[in-house]
Amino acid sequence: MSAVKIIKVLGTSEESFHDATQEAVREASQTIEDIKGVEVEDQTASVEDGEITQYKTTVEVAFPVKHGEE
Structure with a gap:
């Protein structure tokens, strides 16, 4: 079983929403x-x-929680 951490990140762009997401x-x-x-x-x-x-x-960014040195 694994746990996932989620954080919020704001991206900006002068071109498009897609570029802001990529950023x-x-x-x-x-x-x-x-x-x-x-x-x-x-x-x-x-x-x-x-x-x-x-x-x-x-965007909400999801990544696995790591415990100690793996």
Whole structure:
């Protein structure tokens, strides 16, 4: 039996929600080993003068809990 830890990460992009999601996973993977999945929880955007200027995606990142040295 294994346990999975889940954290929330916010990714941003000036291009798209997809790129914001990719950025969240890319950044999380720099400090989290063995990411097994993500779930998009929320998508928002910043708007200026009627145009989207920044896409924001909040994702839940899932990875296994490790005990001691393995």
